[in-house]
Amino acid sequence: MTEVQPDTIVSPPAIILVEPQLGENIGTAARAMANFGVTDLRLVAPRDGWPNERARAASSGASHVIDNATVYDTLDEAIADLSFVIATTRRPRDMTKRVEGPEDGLAELVRESAAGRTGIMFGRERWGLQNEEVAAATIIVTFPVDPEFASLNIAQSVLLMSYEWRRVACSAPAAPEPAQPPATREEIAGLWQHLTGLLKPSGYFRPEGMAERMERNLLNILSDARWDRQQVRTLRGVLNHLAPGSKRGGDDAA
Structure with missing residues (x-):
């Protein structure tokens, strides 16, 4: 420790x-x-x-x-x-x-x-x-x-x-603990990978020469936000719901 x-x-x-x-x-x-x-x-x-x-x-x-x-x-x-x-x-x-x-x-x-x-x-x-x-x-x-x-x-x-x-x-004065624990970098990276994995087949990252930069920009947006763990879990549930072939009405982890 x-x-x-x-x-x-x-x-x-x-x-x-x-x-x-x-x-x-x-x-x-x-x-x-x-x-x-x-x-x-x-x-x-x-x-x-x-x-x-x-x-x-x-x-x-x-x-x-x-x-x-x-x-x-x-x-x-x-x-x-x-x-x-x-x-x-x-x-x-x-x-x-x-x-x-x-x-x-x-x-x-x-x-x-x-x-x-x-x-x-x-x-x-x-x-x-x-x-x-x-x-x-x-x-x-x-x-x-x-x-x-x-x-x-x-x-x-x-x-x-x-x-x-x-x-x-x-x-520094003592800071109060948040109601929900913040998302870790691992959880943010998982959200980013989930999102890019859904966007790639749709042809979102184009032209091809800009794909890497566009993916990095998405990681920037997600990394900068102060997500808590429940928010990330909810967003991933939304992405699961929007994925092709998903079963609507299932448990979306919200």
């Missing part, structure tokens, strides 16, 4: 590193997490495998973070149980996705942590996150860096986000 520091009243976010290359980068990111009481490290397909002794050495004693790190084959698996996810990126994206600064973005994450588990994802050392990965997040957070030298390494990015989380969390 994620550890909560005594002077915070909310659970820390998971830190998701997507396809990290060097063990040293994982270790320094773990050290940055430990500085601010963030302990849930999730690695998506680390290039050099796991465990990694270089990561342990570079963590400078943050062994509890390294020892408890979990490894996933895909990003979808790594964020499946999360209900609110921040994507960190400095590049402009060809999509409609809300962009916040660290202060506002982390304040929103802290509020959402009262309802469900949260996470922050960081991309590859060389080119960051891909568009479809950003689309799976709830919002984008970008740092107000000098545009003449905007490059941050993974550990710097993790440090900035972990610091801002702790600063906000230590002063």
Whole structure:
């Protein structure tokens, strides 16, 4: 279970590193997490495998973070149980996705942590996150860096986000729990796959060269909304009802 520091009243976010290359980068990111009481490290397909002794050495004693790190084959698996996810990126994206600064973005994450588990994802050392990965997040957070030298390494990015989380969390008032638990990223992805699976045979995604972008835009719309689990269940019941060959009048999970 994620550890909560005594002077915070909310659970820390998971830190998701997507396809990290060097063990040293994982270790320094773990050290940055430990500085601010963030302990849930999730690695998506680390290039050099796991465990990694270089990561342990570079963590400078943050062994509890390294020892408890979990490894996933895909990003979808790594964020499946999360209900609110921040994507960190400095590049402009060809999509409609809300962009916040660290202060506002982390304040929103802290509020959402009262309802469900949260996470922050960081991309590859060389080119960051891909568009479809950003689309799976709830919002984008970008740092107000000098545009003449905007490059941050993974550990710097993790440090900035972990610091801002702790600063906000230590002063945040207790938030009431929602009447319904929020939908997880896995449930949102399932709704998206259900919807696109019904639209493809109808020829909705055309012209063919635009299909991938149109599907990603749908994922953006669904990821940005604050669905709860019952709403997703109801919508999937509606989709089942509209599917060709469905039996009208059955249980539509509403």
